[in-house]
Amino acid sequence: MNLLIKESAEIIKESKFTIAFTGAGISVESGVPPFRGEHGLWNKYNPEVLDLGYYLNNEEECWIHIREIFYDFFAYAKPNKAHEVLARMELEGLLNSVITQNIDNLHFDAGNKTVHEFHGNSKKLKCLKCAKIYDASEYDLKNIPPRCKSDNQILKPDFIFFGEGIPHDAYSNSFADAEKADVCIIIGSTGEVVPASYVPRTAKQNGATIIEINPEESLFTEQVTDIHLQGKAGEILALLEKELF
Template sequence: MGILLKKAAEFIRNSNFTIAFTGAGISVESGIPPFRGELGLWNKYNPEILDLGYYLNHSEDCWVYIREIFYDFFANAHPNKAHLVLAEMEQKGLLKSVITQNIDNLHFEAGNKVVHEFHGNSKKLKCLTCGKVYDANKIDFENLPPRCEADDKILKPDFIFFGEGIPPKAYSNSFSDAEKADVCLIIGSTGEVTPASYVPRAAKEAGATIIEINPEESSFTSSVTDIHLKGKASEIMTELAQELF
């Protein structure tokens, strides 16, 4: 592992444009479970609550579970060492942007400034009628469902539900950065969710070196990965920081 870490650090130091692509695995150590897999949230909750069509017709019922998952449970999560190292890399000029599948806001909380949120952000709520956006921290979730002050319509979390498209700006910025990248760090993503999983592949096609940080092999490992640093995100990023800083 030591040789691979040194090699990865060398690629990053010599890169003019490094990006990070992050998935659920980077936030698991912050106490946020993934949606899929053996311990995933969809083993406990019906994914239908985040289906746009179902939600529009059953908003009040869905909000009981949405609050429990995203605003009771997720509220206690804080950035871990992996998030903090990425923020420090950006501050030191070693990282241009983070492209994340996560909706937990932890990259911003860690200190990253350039974050393309491919699936939106749970810390914001939006009125689908008038478009007004609210800070979730200022919403009283004791009174469900939350409603817009302007038109009394039910607010929706500002992240992507099943049946919704990717936010255009996040989509274009993600692929634009991927095509410019010399190095792409994949952290905590298995590569199973599309179209997000196409981002590292676009970077590879454009000539980037792919450094994957995952405890197990993923769909990226045999197809695009050049260096696989096997382990937990916080542990590997801590070791990588020691080589870089």
């Protein structure tokens, strides 16, 4: 493992453009539960509460579960070592952007500036009528549903529900960065969710070296990964940090 860490650090140092692609695994160490898998939220909650069609017809009912899932579970999550190392890498010029499937805002909280949020952000609320965006902290979510201050419409969390498209800017910026990346660091993503999982594949097709940080093999491992650093995100990135700085 030490040799792989050293090799990965050298590849990153030599890279002119490096991206990180992050999934639920990086935030599990911050106490944010994953959606899929043995301990995933979808084993406890019905995914239809995040189906756009169902939501639009059952907003108040859905908000009961949305609050529990996203604002009770996520409210106290803080960046962990993995987030902190990525922020330092960007600050030191070793990382150009983070492309994340996560909606927990932890990359921004850690200090990253260039973050393409592929699935949106739970810390923002949006009015589907007037398109006004609010910070969720403006609302006491003990009292639900939150309503737009302009037109009294029920606000929707500004992340992607089933049946919604990927935000245009996040989509275009993510793939633009993937196309010019020399290195793509996959962290905590299984590769099961599309179209997000096409981002590392696009990087690979354009000649990038793929470094994967995951405790187990993923759909990426045999298909695109060049170096698999097997372990928890925080532990591996802490080792990588020692070699980078």
